[in-house]
Amino acid sequence: MTDHVKLTMAQALNRALRDALAEDPSVVVFGEDVGPLGGVFRITDGLTADFGEARCFDTPLAESGIVGMAVGMAMNGLRPVVEMQFDAFAYPAFEQIVSHVAKMRNRTRGRVTLPMVIRVPTAGGIGGVEHHCDSSEAYYAHTPGLQVVAPATPADAYTLLRAAIAAPDPVVFLEPKKLYWSSEEVEFPTGAPGIGRAVIRRQGTDATLIAYGPSVPVALDAAEIAGQEGRSLQVVDLRSIVPFDDETVCAAVRSTGRAVVVTESAGFAGVSAEIAARVTERCFHALAAPVRRVTGFDIPYPPPKFEHFQLPGVDRVLDAVDDLQWEQ
C-alpha cells in the first residue's frame, strides 16, 4: 500500500519516530522537553500521549546523563532515540559519545553493541542566538565508530531516521533546523536508499555541487540559476557523511570534471576538506580544475543580523563555479 502526503521535515521526523515506536517495542524516545511539550521543535509531538510515559519521556536537564543512560539502555536490549535540544547543547555529552557510544562495539569485540540514535538539531539560518546554530559534524565524523547522517528533504528525514533507529550501530542524526519547516509531497514507502548512500538530486553535465543537510537546497537553487544562465550543474546530496559514499560522489565528479563542495560548517579541518581531499585523490585525472569549497567562515557562528554573511549562499556558490577554469 502506498500513500502520498505533504509533510514538513518536522512532520516526517515525527512520523518516523511514531512508526518506529509502533513497530518495535524496544524503541524508546527521551530527552529534554520531548514529553508533553513535544520538543522545542515539536519533533516528538504527541508521542507521550500516544505511546505512554514509558516510551517517550522527559529527563533531567543533563546531556551526558541522557546519552550515558541511553548507552546502558542499549546495552540492555532497548533502542534509545535521544534528543540533544540544540547542537551546542550536545557538548556536555561529548565524552560519552566519543569514549563510549563510539567505542563499545570495538572494546567488546562486538559482544556489546549500541543501537541508538542521537538526534541533534543542527546548524543555523533560523536567526538563533549564540550556542543554537553550530555545525558540529566534523567532531562526530572524526570519531571512528559513529555513523553521521544529515537529511535534506522530508522524505529522506523519514527514511534515514527509520534506518538510523534500525541500524546496529550508533547514529548521530543531524537535523538541519532551517529545513524543519520545508515541505514536500512524500510517497510511502519512500523507496530511498538507507544510510551510506549519496543520491544525485539534480542531473547536470558541466560541474558537480556536493552538499549535505542544510546546504543541499542552496546547491539546488544555485544549479537552477546556473541552468537559466546556460550552465548545467549536477547536485550530489551526501545524506550520509559516515559512511561516506565515495563511489557515487566520485562517479558524479568524473562525469563532469569539475566540483564545488558546499557546507555550512567552517571550512578549516572540516567535512568539506575531507570531501575535497577524497575527490582530488580519486578523480585527479578527470578534473579540469581544482576542487573548490564554499563553506562557513572559520569564526564563531555570528548573531542573527550577521548570519547571512556566514551562510554559503547562491551567489557565493556561483562565484566558485565561475572560478572552475572554464576559459580553455
Add this chain to the structure above:
Amino acid sequence: MPSAEPVTLLDPAGRPVGGTPYAAPDDASLVRALGALITARRLNDQAYALVRQGRLAVYPSSHGQEACQVAAAQVLAAGDWLFPTYRDTVAAVCRGVDPVEALTLLKGDWHCGYDPTEHHVAPHATPLATQLPHAVGVAYAARLRGEPTVVMALCGDGGTSEGDFHEALNFAAVFRAPVVFLVQNNGYAISVPLSRQTAAPSLAHKGVGYGMPGERVDGNDMAALLAVLGAAVERARAGEGPQLVEALTYRMQAHTNADDATRYRDEAEVAAWVERDPITRLRAHLRERGLVTDDQLADFAAAAERVAAALRDGLNRDIEPDPAELFAHVYATPTTQLAEQAALVADELGREGALR
C-alpha cells in the same frame, strides 16, 4: 542522613560490635567471602608482580580494598549487573570473569578481554564515573520491562567529583532505577586527598541532595559490607529506588606501578591500616567462632595459588597481534574506507613476509 560513624559489625580484631540496625550475614556467606578474599589478595599481589616482570602493562592494585569488591559481587544475583572501574578486577573475577580475560586490557591488548554479557559485568574503562550513567540505563531498561535486575555501580572517591557521578545519581533517583552506587573511598585519587574532592561531611551525605539514602560502612569489615550492600540490593530489587554506599577503606599499595605513594602519604598512615586488614579481621572472627578450620584455610590458600598460577600462565602467553581485528569491530559492517585501510595493512604485512 548517613550515620556519623561507618556501620561496623566486626572490630579490627574480629570481635562482634553491637549497636547497628543491620543483622549479621549468615555464617556460610562469611566463610564463602573469606575464601574469595584470600583469592582476591593473591590475585592482587600476583598481578602486581607480573607488572614488574613486564607481563602486564599496568595494574591498579586494590590490595587492602578487597572486601569491598568481594562483597559487591557476592550480594548480587545471577541476573544482576556489575559496573566496575579499572581498579575493580577483583570484583569482576568474583562475578565469574576469568582473571586472565579480566586483565587483557591491562596487558596491553586492544579490547576488554571478556564477554560482558556472559557474567553481566560491564567492560571496565579508564574514564572516571562515565560507567555510572550506563549502570542507570541498564537498570532502568530492566525496570521498564518489569525485570528484577539490580545494578551494582562502582566508583572511587575521586570519581565522585566528576559530572557523570552527579548526573547518574540524579537520573537514578528521578527514575527510581534499581542501582546501588558503591564508592570505595580509599582516601586518595592517585595523590590528591579526599579533602580536595569534597567539603561535604562525608561522601554518603551526597545522597541527601539526590533524594536517596546514603550509608557509610567500614570498607574493611566484610560482615558490615555484606549486610549494608545486601540490604541496599534488596531494597532496590523491591522497587524502592537507588542507594549510595560509601565504604571507607585504604589502598595499601601505590595507585599503579608507575606511582610513588611516598610522595603524598606517610608510612605511619599506611601502617595504621595494616592493623585493619579485611582478611585478618574476618579470619580471626571465623576462627574464634569455629566456623573455619585450618584445613579449610589451607584449601582456600591452595585455591588462591591455583588462580595465581593460571594468571601467570595466561599472562605469560604473548599477545599475537592480528591487525585485521582492529578494523573488524568498529562497525557491524566495515565501511568501504575501513576495508581499504585493512587491505593496505594486509598488503604491507604480505610484502614484509615476502622479504623474509
